[in-house]
Amino acid sequence: MDLTDEQFKFELEHLPVRLLHFLAKGRIHRHFRLGKRRLIQFFLSLPEEQLRTIKQDLHRIVKADQDKKELRKSLQDFRKKSHLPSHLPPDRTHSARRQEEEKAFSSLTLENILEGIGIPEPTTFLPDPWQTEAVEHLAHSDVIVSAPTGSGKTYVAIEAIKQAMAANQTVIYTSPLKALSNTKFMEFSQIFGSEQVGILTGDRRDNPHAPLLIMTTEILRNLLYDAASGEIDLRLHTLGLVILDESQYLADPERGVVWEETIILCPGQTKLLLLSASIGNPQELSQWLASIRPLSCRLIRHTKRSVPLRGLYLHPSGPLVPLFQSQDIAQGKDFAFHPETKRFMNEYEARYFGRR
Numbered sequence: 001m002d003l004t005d006e007q008f009k010f011e012l013e014h015l016p017v018r019l020l021h022f023l024a025k026g027r028i029h030r031h032f033r034l035g036k037r038r039l040i041q042f043f044l045s046l047p048e049e050q051l052r053t054i055k056q057d058l059h060r061i062v063k064a065d066q067d068k069k070e071l072r073k074s075l076q077d078f079r080k081k082s083h084l085p086s087h088l089p090p091d092r093t094h095s096a097r098r099q100e101e102e103k104a105f106s107s108l109t110l111e112n113i114l115e116g117i118g119i120p121e122p123t124t125f126l127p128d129p130w131q132t133e134a135v136e137h138l139a140h141s142d143v144i145v146s147a148p149t150g151s152g153k154t155y156v157a158i159e160a161i162k163q164a165m166a167a168n169q170t171v172i173y174t175s176p177l178k179a180l181s182n183t184k185f186m187e188f189s190q191i192f193g194s195e196q197v198g199i200l201t202g203d204r205r206d207n208p209h210a211p212l213l214i215m216t217t218e219i220l221r222n223l224l225y226d227a228a229s230g231e232i233d234l235r236l237h238t239l240g241l242v243i244l245d246e247s248q249y250l251a252d253p254e255r256g257v258v259w260e261e262t263i264i265l266c267p268g269q270t271k272l273l274l275l276s277a278s279i280g281n282p283q284e285l286s287q288w289l290a291s292i293r294p295l296s297c298r299l300i301r302h303t304k305r306s307v308p309l310r311g312l313y314l315h316p317s318g319p320l321v322p323l324f325q326s327q328d329i330a331q332g333k334d335f336a337f338h339p340e341t342k343r344f345m346n347e348y349e350a351r352y353f354g355r356r
Contacts, residue, residue, distance in 0.1 A: 003055055005044070011058055012040045016349075019061055023054055029253060108322050108338060113310050127155060130302045134273075135159045137298040138241070142272040142289055145300045146282040150307035153275045157243050158191060160273055165196070165211055169240025174217040174262070176246050176255070178202065184245075185214045217244065221258050224265035239270045247274040250285065268294045305330075313341040316348065 003011065012020065013036075020039045027050065028034070028042050043054060130147070134156045137143050145153050157173065164171045173188070175181045178201045185199040185206075198207030200215040220242070227236050242262075250259045266272060272289065279285060282299055289297040311323030322338040329335070337345070 003058075008051070008055060008058070009040065009044060011062065012043060015058075015061070023057055023061075027054070108325065108327060110312075110320060110322065112327055113312060113322050116308070127159075128152065128302070130300050131156050131159075134298075134300040135163065137300070138163065138271050138273060140295075142274075142293060142295050142297040143300060144247075144274045144276075144279070144282055144286050144289070144297065145302075146276055146279050147300075147302035148305040148307075148309075149277045151277075151302055151305070153277070157245070157273065157275065158188075160241055160243065160271075161188075161192070161212060164241040164271075165192075167240060168238070169211075170238045171212045171241045171243070172220055172239065173212065173214050173243045174220050174245060175214075176217060176249050178204075178216060180245070181214050181216055188212060188214065217249070217255075217258050217262055221262045221265070224262060227267075228265055236267055239267055241271050241273065242266055243273045243275065245275050248276045248278045248280075251280065263289065264292060266293075271295065272297075311335075313338075313344065315344045319344065 015023075017036050017039075020036060024034075024039055024042070027046070028039070034042070043051070046054070128151075131152055134143050134145050138160050143156075145156055147153055161171050161173070173184060175184060181199060181201050182204070185197060189197045192212060195207070196210055197212045197214065198210035199205070200208055200213060200219050202216070202219070223236070244259065244262070247259060250256050263272065272293070272295075274285070274289075276282075282301060286297045286299040308327075309329040310327060311329055312320055313323040314320050321340045321344065323341055324335045325338050326335070
């Protein structure tokens with residue numbers, strides 16, 4: 001389909017967001033996180049060869065939409081000629097049931113969503129069985145912990161660090177971001193003492209010979225590279241534990257190779273603790289670790305969310321309403337938008353994109 005840039009942009013602007021995401025699938029990384037305007041900007045910035053293919057797909061989508069409209073018009077004309085009503089009456093049972101459901105879901109208010117937010121009452125801390133199991137297995141194997149955010153993965157890391165330091169071993173804790181590394185440096189300094197904790201990032205180097213070192217994953221990978229090339233760093237001789245936080249970055253198309261190389265180059269005597277709330281295939285990852293390392297690998301999975309996950313929708317004009325029909329978001333469940341959210345979305349589409 002031979003379209004000018006202006007025509008192509010016009011056609012994209014008049015496509016529903018779901019069709020834009022359909023076009024972006026396999027072409028734009030993490031397209032599902034982008035809004036309509038950003039998606040269009042990405043499309044227009046793609047190379048001409050890719051644009052040619054996208055324009056062809058766009059032509060098929062537009063053609064299918066036109067065919068549907070023509071079929072709908074033909075059906076309406078047929079009904080008029082046959083003296084049939086233009087719209088067949090809906091299934092009353094289904095319609096009544098739907099109205100009852102929407103009425104029930106509409107009772108979910110902003111107050112319901114915000115209910116329970118605050119500082120909980122202090123209680124005696126007792127580790128969950130999965131936390132205790134993870135720490136115990138680190139004594140003789142690698143461990144992958146896959147648990148929701150707020151479930152207590154940091155407790156496992158802290159106990160594992162205590163266990164390694166008690167055995168006079170060096171510990172390295174890595175994160176994908178400098179900001180997160182700085183946060184962990186302050187947190188662990190309060191727990192273990194500032195003299196026991198150091199940090200190495202691209203622009204910071206404090207107490208580099210401490211028994212517990214915080215760094216980005218890239219820094220550790222570079223240290224392991226130096227060791228492999230013969231420039232041995234003495235810290236690696238006593239390295240007993242490496243903690244890879246946010247290990248779902250293994251799946252990142254750009255940075256995942258850093259995590260892979262870090263795991264492959266880690267010394268054989270070093271235990272690995274991988275932490276993540278969103279690993280999609282932890283069983284496969286566990287099998288891979290066991291196949292390339294001299295140690296066995298134990299997968300610890302915990303699926304119960306300790307902190308409820310709830311969704312809100314903020315309309316550009318200011319109103320804040322529940323996003324879904326249910327109060328809490330459960331992992332792996334299908335979701336339906338709250339009626340108030342659907343109304344706001346439809347109004348927004350109609351106002352800015354001429355859709356009804």
